[in-house]
Structure formats: structure tokens, C-alpha cells
Amino acid sequence: MLNRLGSEQGATSLQYGIGQGTIELREQICEVMSLSGITGASPDDVVVTVGGQQALDLLARLFLDPGDVVLAEGPTYVGALGVFQAAQAQVRHVAMDADGLVPAALEEAIRANPRAKFLYTIPTFQNPAGVTLSAARREEILDICERAGLLVIEDDPYGMLSFEGDAPLPLRARRREGVFYCSTFSKTFAPGLRVGWILAPHAVREKLVMMSEANVLCPSAFAQGAVTQYLTTMPWREQIKVYREIYRERRDALLSALEDLMPAGTTWTRPSGGLFVWATLPEGLDSKAMMPRAIAARVAYVPGTGFYADGTGRGNMRLNFSFSAPERLREGVRRLSGVMEQELATRAVFGGTGPITPQRRRGSAAGDAPGPDLA
Amino acid sequence: MELRVLVLAGGLSYERDVSLRSGRRVLDALKSTGIEAELHDADVSLLPALQADPPDAVVIALHGATGEDGSLRGVLDLCGVPYVGADARTARLAWDKPSAKARLREAGIPTPDWVALPHDRFSELGAVAVLDRIVSRLGLPLMVKPAQGGSGLGAAVVREAADLAAAMVGCFAYDSTALVEQYVAGTSLAVSIIDLGTGPSALPIVEIVPRDGVYDYAARYTAGLTTWHVPARLEPSVAARVTETALGAYQALGLRDLSRIDVIVSEDGEPHVLGCNVSPGLTETSLLPLAIQAAGVDLGAVLGALVERAVGRARRA
Numbered sequence: 189m190l191n192r193l194g195s196e197q198g199a200t201s202l203q204y205g206i207g208q209g210t211i212e213l214r215e216q217i218c219e220v221m222s223l224s225g226i227t228g229a230s231p232d233d234v235v236v237t238v239g240g241q242q243a244l245d246l247l248a249r250l251f252l253d254p255g256d257v258v259l260a261e262g263p264t265y266v267g268a269l270g271v272f273q274a275a276q277a278q279v280r281h282v283a284m285d286a287d288g289l290v291p292a293a294l295e296e297a298i299r300a301n302p303r304a305k306f307l308y309t310i311p312t313f314q315n316p317a318g319v320t321l322s323a324a325r326r327e328e329i330l331d332i333c334e335r336a337g338l339l340v341i342e343d344d345p346y347g348m349l350s351f352e353g354d355a356p357l358p359l360r361a362r363r364r365e366g367v368f369y370c371s372t373f374s375k376t377f378a379p380g381l382r383v384g385w386i387l388a389p390h391a392v393r394e395k396l397v398m399m400s401e402a403n404v405l406c407p408s409a410f411a412q413g414a415v416t417q418y419l420t421t422m423p424w425r426e427q428i429k430v431y432r433e434i435y436r437e438r439r440d441a442l443l444s445a446l447e448d449l450m451p452a453g454t455t456w457t458r459p460s461g462g463l464f465v466w467a468t469l470p471e472g473l474d475s476k477a478m479m480p481r482a483i484a485a486r487v488a489y490v491p492g493t494g495f496y497a498d499g500t501g502r503g504n505m506r507l508n509f510s511f512s513a514p515e516r517l518r519e520g521v522r523r524l525s526g527v528m529e530q531e532l533a534t535r536a537v538f539g540g541t542g543p544i545t546p547q548r549r550r551g552s553a554a555g556d557a558p559g560p561d562l563a
Numbered sequence: 564m565e566l567r568v569l570v571l572a573g574g575l576s577y578e579r580d581v582s583l584r585s586g587r588r589v590l591d592a593l594k595s596t597g598i599e600a601e602l603h604d605a606d607v608s609l610l611p612a613l614q615a616d617p618p619d620a621v622v623i624a625l626h627g628a629t630g631e632d633g634s635l636r637g638v639l640d641l642c643g644v645p646y647v648g649a650d651a652r653t654a655r656l657a658w659d660k661p662s663a664k665a666r667l668r669e670a671g672i673p674t675p676d677w678v679a680l681p682h683d684r685f686s687e688l689g690a691v692a693v694l695d696r697i698v699s700r701l702g703l704p705l706m707v708k709p710a711q712g713g714s715g716l717g718a719a720v721v722r723e724a725a726d727l728a729a730a731m732v733g734c735f736a737y738d739s740t741a742l743v744e745q746y747v748a749g750t751s752l753a754v755s756i757i758d759l760g761t762g763p764s765a766l767p768i769v770e771i772v773p774r775d776g777v778y779d780y781a782a783r784y785t786a787g788l789t790t791w792h793v794p795a796r797l798e799p800s801v802a803a804r805v806t807e808t809a810l811g812a813y814q815a816l817g818l819r820d821l822s823r824i825d826v827i828v829s830e831d832g833e834p835h836v837l838g839c840n841v842s843p844g845l846t847e848t849s850l851l852p853l854a855i856q857a858a859g860v861d862l863g864a865v866l867g868a869l870v871e872r873a874v875g876r877a878r879r880a
């Protein structure tokens with residue numbers, strides 16, 4: 189495929205392009221979005237970005253001034269926290285349950301932060317929690333935001349990775365006004381190409397393009413060409429079905445291993461798509477303090493703390509089921525459960541299982557031990 | 564004669580990245596002296612590589628257990644490949660802090676008073692009672708650290724008895740045996756010692772000033788959290804005593820070629836040896852290269868000479 193890209197588009201794919209992204213790719217992106225239920229979007233309103241990450245960065249630059257407040261799920265995507273932190277904004281977390289964002293919690297957060305700039309949400313197969321905002325709640329959340337005049341940034345990298353029928357319609361498919369929709373080809377094609385996009389209300393699209401030009405001149409023409417080739421010449425819809433099958437099998441393996449092997453008192457989410465399960469540890473366990481044991485046992489997880497702006501999350505961890513085959517997942521859970529049992533035993537020996545506060549705390553940038561890759 | 568050296572770096576440990584940086588630095592330094600050098604990880608391809616094309620010597624730039632606990636050195640011995648630095652048995656002794664401290668004490672080298680206990684003793688005898696004994700015997704503040712480990716991981720200062728249990732829990736996440744020792748208020752120092760064949764000699768002392776008081780993992784590897792002074796800002800008489808003590812520790816532990824001795828000099832000017840590192844960090848900002856630079860010698864020349872020593876040892880053997 190890349191050979192063909194070289195021979196057919198060699199000249200243009202090695203040149204500068206326009207800041208908004210190639211028209212060919214933007215048209216394809218509208219196709220892709222229509223599969224998720226966002227119909228009638230104009231390629232004119234699509235801005236191609238260097239991955240979903242640059243999409244978030246542009247929106248943060250557009251809307252945020254130092255000291256501004258952003259509302260976001262708690263926990264939320266670590267890369268978004270990084271972007272908001274770089275913009276010197278403050279993140280206020282809004283609680284979720286098994287059906288996603290809790291409307292009453294959002295209303296409360298808006299009351300407490302009437303000048304919040306926007307709601308950043310990953311409504312479908314959320315990273316890291318794995319939960320999905322129910323269809324009924326989508327309308328409620330949109331109504332609440334509309335009444336409050338609060339913009340919504342909908343981040344949707346995982347919507348296509350559904351295991352049980354189609355995901356509920358994106359927020360942007362339900363409301364055109366006030367919703368910025370971001371997505372990426374990282375989870376459905378190739379993260380290394382760094383191609384994502386924003387579907388923005390017409391009025392601000394031009395601003396986003398200007399900021400992107402100031403930022404990177406234009407997204408890589410080569411990468412855009414590769415994605416366009418992929419979408420036009422490869423059976424990508426079938427490929428996504430293959431991913432769904434593989435990931436569903438892996439999710440099932442992880443969930444049944446958790447069911448069989450986790451120590452009492454552990455709970456977790458049951459995602460109907462995406463890549464992640466979010467686990468809540470028995471009282472007193474600290475996912476970060478337990479990392480060295482996990483590394484020694486050669487089992488990987490991401491401590492919950494990285495997904496909160498306020499240092500909470502010690503009692504949680506994110507488990508990724510997409511990378512490993514079912515047997516490996518089961519083995520991983522077996523090891524993890526051993527690690528938790530050891531830690532529980534040690535805590536029991538040294539005075540109950542109550543939370544033990546670390547000796548010294550620094551800012552989150554300088555953790556007490558090296559952090560894993562959180563993407 | 565043209566020498567070929569394999570530099571081992573990487574490994575599976577918290578210090579993998581540091582090791583890779585050390586390894587590249589060593590590689591450049593060796594090449595600058597005309598030695599042919601290559602980088603290799605400590606993985607399944609290592610033994611086949613050693614067998615297919617045995618190098619004249621190995622330089623170990625691995626940190627953490629693989630590089631320091633002696634086991635890899637034992638395997639190199641099995642392969643008949645000479646390496647720079649302490650032999651397998653010495654490395655094993657030095658890696659285990661309680662063993663190293665016992666050896667230092669036998670040799671009359673001051674080291675903070677300590678007790679080392681495995682997790683199981685606490686569960687059998689009751690943690691409260693044991694911790695109580697520790698505090699009444701050693702006093703406060705205390706330093707808790709894994710018996711085996713490095714980079715300050717799992718280490719904590721305990722100023723109040725009530726905090727000791729939490730420090731033990733943190734420590735036992737890293738190792739099944741904990742070392743609890745008296746905390747020495749003073750200045751942290753690193754004394755690098757090199758023996759190019761004419762006996763061990765100490766390089767200028769490096770003084771470590773962690774912004775937040777403790778030279779832990781974050782302080783070591785986060786820019787701006789630590790400042791260094793080379794040579795250390797010590798009275799000449801104190802500096803001389805520190806050097807002499809570090810050389811004594813080097814000899815007592817049976818070290819070879821190069822090592823870094825970690826010392827705290829208390830407010831009364833007395834040096835206390837905490838331990839040593841048989842595979843010291845060699846990145847641009849690591850302590851040993853700082854000392855080499857301050858001594859006005861070239862890292863490549865030092866490593867080249869140590870490689871020749873290692874090759875010579877193997878020939879004589």
C-alpha cells in the first residue's frame with residue numbers, strides 16, 4: 189500500500205500541504221463519521237490534526253486562558269489532562285457510574301463552576317473507565333450543557349470498537365451546535381501515522397486552522413496520503429470488524445479471569461467496547477505503592493492516579509485487554525491477584541488495612557518511582 | 564593490539580533508561596580511544612553473541628540487580644569473558660546492604676547502626692512488638708530501605724515512630740527483607756574510586772544536595788531537584804578523613820577496578836559509609852563521571868585502561 193502511495197502520490201506526499209488537511213482525506217473522514225451516525229458533515233468543517241492529541245491541544249489553545257476551569261470525567265484521559273495542565277487550566281472532575289457521566293453531578297459541577305469553559309468528555313468506551321454514556325443520558329447531558337451555555341468537547345477515538353451492536357449515537361450526531369467532535373485513526377488504523385481530526389462548528393473552524401498552521405504549518409502530507417489510501421483501497425470496515433472480534437474475546441477473557449481470581453472487595457467496570465477495564469481495589473490497597481511488586485511479578489497495569497488532576501485514584505487501576513491473547517490475560521490476572529494478596533498481607537501485618545499515606549509527596553511530575561507509559 | 568569490547572546496557576529494571584544512557588556514554592568514550600566497542604542488552608541474544616564472537620572484555624553498564632548482584636558476572640565467568648569491575652562474589656556481597664555493612668563493621672569502618680529483618684519475622688512475631696524494639700534500640704530518626712536495591716527506591720526517612728509501619732510497607736513492596744538503620748544528619752557524598760593498576764585511588768569527592776533533603780529516585784532523575792558540588796565543600800581535614808574511610812571501605816569489601824562509595828559525613832565531621840555501587844551510573848550527570856571530569860582525566864582513557872586490566876587478568880589466569 190505504501191509502495192503505491194510512493195509511486196502514485198510521491199510528488200505531493202512529500203510536499204507542504206494546506207493547514208486544514210487534504211480535501212481527499214477530509215471527505216473520507218466525513219464518510220467515516222457517517223458510519224458513527226454523524227451525517228451531513230461538510231469536509232469544510234473538518235480540520236485534520238497530528239493525532240487526536242493535537243486536536244485537544246488546538247481546542248485548549250482556542251478556549252483556555254490560565255486559571256480557567258474545565259469539567260471532565262473523573263477519571264479521564266491522561267493526555268487531555270496534560271494538555272489542560274499545559275494551558276494552565278484547572279480540571280474539575282465529574283463523577284461517572286456504569287452509565288457514564290452522572291447528570292446530577294454535572295449540574296452540581298456547573299453550579300460550583302459557573303464560568304467553566306467546556307465539558308471534555310469521552311462518552312463512548314471511555315479511557316480509562318471503559319464505561320459508555322447511555323443514550324438517555326446523552327440527551328440529558330446535552331440539555332444540561334445547552335441550558336448552561338457550556339461547550340462540549342466530545343473525544344471519540346473508540347466509538348467504532350463496539351462489541352455489542354452499535355454504540356449510542358455520538359453527542360455531535362444529536363446536536364450540531366456547541367459540540368466539538370474529535371477523533372483519530374490511532375485506534376482503528378495506525379497510531380504511528382499521527383492523524384486525527386476535529387469536526388468544528390463552522391464559525392471557529394478557520395481559527396483552528398490558523399492555530400494549527402502556527403503550530404505545525406500543515407499535518408504530514410505523507411501520513412494523510414497513507415490514511416487516504418487505506419480508506420479508499422483497503423477493506424477497512426472488515427478490519428474493524430476483525431478488531432471488534434479480537435477485542436471482544438479478550439474482554440471476555442479478562443472479565444472472566446477477574447471474576448475467578450480477584451481478591452474479595454475488588455470491583456471493575458464491564459465495557460461493551462474499547463480497550464480498557466477500570467478496577468477499584470479493596471479498601472486500603474494503593475495501586476501506585478503496589479507497582480514494584482507488579483513489576484517484579486511481570487504484570488502491567490496503570491495506577492489510577494495518572495487519570496485524575498487532583499492526585500486521587502490510588503485505589504484504582506486501568507487494565508488494558510487489547511494487547512494480549514486470552515491465556516496471557518488470565519495469567520496476568522493471576523499474577524496481579526497474587527501481588528494484591530501479598531500487599532494485603534503486608535498491610536495486615538503492619539496494622540490493619542487502612543490507607544497508608546506515603547512519606548513525602550511532591551507534584552505529580554516527580555513521582556516517587558518511574559511511571560509507566562499511559563497512552 | 565586492537566581490542567573489542569561489548570558494553571552491556573539496558574536490562575529489565577527501573578533503571579533501564581539510565582543504563583542505556585550510561586551504555587551509550589561508555590560506548591562513545593571507548594571509541595574515542597580507538598577501542599572497538601558495541602552495545603548489547605542483557606537478553607536472550609547475549610550468550611549466543613558472546614559465543615559466536617567473544618569480545619576481549621565486557622563493560623557492564625547495567626544498573627539494578629542484573630548489573631550489580633553478581634549473577635550476570637557469574638554467567639560471564641562461566642563464559643570465560645573478562646569484565647571490568649568487581650568479581651561475582653564481591654558484587655553479591657556489596658549488593659546485599661546488610662552483608663556489606665557487616666563486612667564494613669568487621670573492618671572497623673563506621674556505618675550507621677542497623678537491623679535487617681525479613682517480612683516473615685514481622686508476621687510471626689507481631690509487627691508492633693518488633694517495630695517497638697527497633698525504635699527503642701536504634702532511636703529516631705530512622706532510614707528504612709530494601710536490603711537489596713538501588714536508586715533510592717523504597718527508601719524512606721522515618722522521623723516519628725508512628726510513621727515506621729507505613730515505611731515498612733513501602734519498603735516490602737520492593738524486597739522481602741528490610742534494612743532499618745539510624746538516620747545520619749549530615750551531607751551526602753559520593754567517593755569514586757579507581758584502580759588503574761597502581762592501587763585504588765579516590766577521585767574528587769562529589770557532594771549531593773537534594774532540594775527536598777533525600778536523594779531518592781525523583782531527586783536523582785528529575786532535572787533541577789538536586790545540585791552537586793565537586794569537589795565537596797568540606798574542610799580539608801574532613802575531606803581527607805572521608806577519602807581515607809572510602810578507600811578503607813573499598814578494600815574491606817574487596818572491590819576492584821572502579822566503584823562508588825556512598826558516604827554521609829555527619830555534622831561533627833565523621834564519615835559514615837552507607838554502601839557502595841559496583842556498577843555506578845555513567846551518564847553525563849552521574850556522580851562518577853562528575854568526579855572524573857573534576858579530576859581532569861578522560862573517561863575514555865580510564866575505561867580503556869580498565870579494559871586492558873581486565874584483559875590482562877584473564878590472560879594471567
Ligand SMILES: Nc1ncnc2c1ncn2[C@@H]1O[C@H](COP(=O)(O)OP(=O)(O)O)[C@@H](O)[C@H]1O
Binds near residue numbers: 718746825837
Ligand atoms: N542512614 C542514612 N542516614 C541519612 N541519609 C541516608 C541514610 N541512608 C541513606 N540515606 C540517603 O539516601 C540515599 C540513598 O541511600 P543508599 O543507601 O545509597 O541507597 P541506594 O542503594 O538506593 O542508592 C543516600 O544517598 C542518602 O542521601
Ligand SMILES: Cc1ncc(COP(=O)(O)O)c(C=O)c1O
Binds near residue numbers: 343374
Ligand atoms: C481519549 C483519547 N483521546 C485522544 C487520544 C490521542 O490519540 P492520538 O494522539 O494517538 O490520536 C487517545 C489515545 O490514547 C485517547 O485515549
Ligand SMILES: [Mg+2]
Binds near residue numbers: 714825840
Ligand atoms: Mg546509593
